[in-house]
Amino acid sequence: MASTGDRTRQQELYEKYAPVIYRRCLRFLRSKEEAQDATSDIFLKLLEHWDSVQNQESALFWIHRTTTNHCISLWRRRKFQGPDNEEGWEDSPLHADDSVEKRIILRDILNKLMFPWNKAVREIVMYTYWDGYTQDEISTLTGMAPSTIRKYLTRFRRQAQQWKLEKLEGEHAY
Amino acid sequence: MPTDTCNRVLVERYALGEGGLELRQATRRHVDACAACRGLLTALETERRDYLTLHPFREFSARHLDGHRPVGKAVLEGHAFLPRWVPALAGLATCLLILPLVQHRLLNAYSDAFPNGASDVDPTGIRGKGVSSSQGPGVMEYFFKRDGQVRPGGPGEAYRSGDELQFVYAGGGYAYVSLVSIDSRGAVSLYREAGATSAETSIENSAVSVKAKNERPQPLPFGVTLDDSPGSEFFVMVFSAAPIEAPVLQHWLEDAYTKSQNGLEGLSKSTLTPPVPKARIKTLLMRKDRV
16 A cells, blocks of 8 residues: 655655656547546555656656556456557547557457466567567567567567467368 | 758657757757757657646646545445445454464464564555455465555455565575566566565566575565555466576566456466476465545
């Protein structure tokens, strides 16, 4: 539980970071209500761990990592809904260029993410396919070398190709 | 930041006022020269303003920092009409029936772990639906302290934010014991003598195991204070011949949760393979409901 601490400091942190958390949650969850609930949870976590977060290079990196993992956990529990639930998606100017087709592809990829990849790979895949970050941007976020990011993505793509083949074989089986 | 390369992460850091002077100056130069990044910066600032208009701090503070809690589902289902002492009394009675033989020894162990007596607790109510612990050789039992009173944990007990849990183990010949848990959101917590370390923060690459003592049931050298996260908590005690690194335990439990078809309910001693060879695990699922 977040320590009560100094209320003025909490307000400063809230006004600085809660909008960032909400934007990422909304991007993942697409429901304003769920995004707001998740924002509250993650911001409380931020307050709780503020001593360690502020000693890290960037609170933004912590927020990216924590929000990504939190939202993946929520997906796992509710089963990812895909593009049918569009509330909030169109409101953001940052998401307006995502086509329905892209979202369907993303849904497929993200459903595969329910498989047991380790956390580092999950994050990189999310940043690549969901956020559309470049490898340089992911390197900035994670501190990983671009070569490591490429290695993880290669592994993921190889597995994704396997899934695709299995799916095709399943459709044509008789 | 090179002026010819866009990096949205750096623009976002710039918007938050993060980074050193040199980085901020370089980002500013790029933003001045790049229409796309200027647009991103404007969008970030607009979204921030809109969010704070809709969700001001005073609203968040009233809901989450001032002790006001949303009404839980259990109230709507009628559980709130039961006096609070009914499930607590039922749980205590069950414990007394189940544990008469080991209680004395374990209470002695508990007293060793909590020599300082009572402490205040958060009055926030979280009610447990029940607790199941694994059976078999070895011991993984626990006690909880509330309002200065120490009681054995057991099925049907009511748990609240602020309750202090003290786990007791019997080494069974193993050299090390580790405690790890995962909550219903999939967040793993590792415990060590200094307290819990959330998996969401950085975890040092160090062992979290403590050296086991085998002569009689022993309390772990640390307690666990329940936070106010809703839902269940699944605890695992791992007995091993050597210390286990924190990331090993973390990834092991995360992966098990990921593979589970039924969330925490699908995790049990029988469905989990120990994280390291020749280790033994004991499990405990603690269910909590917000009231």
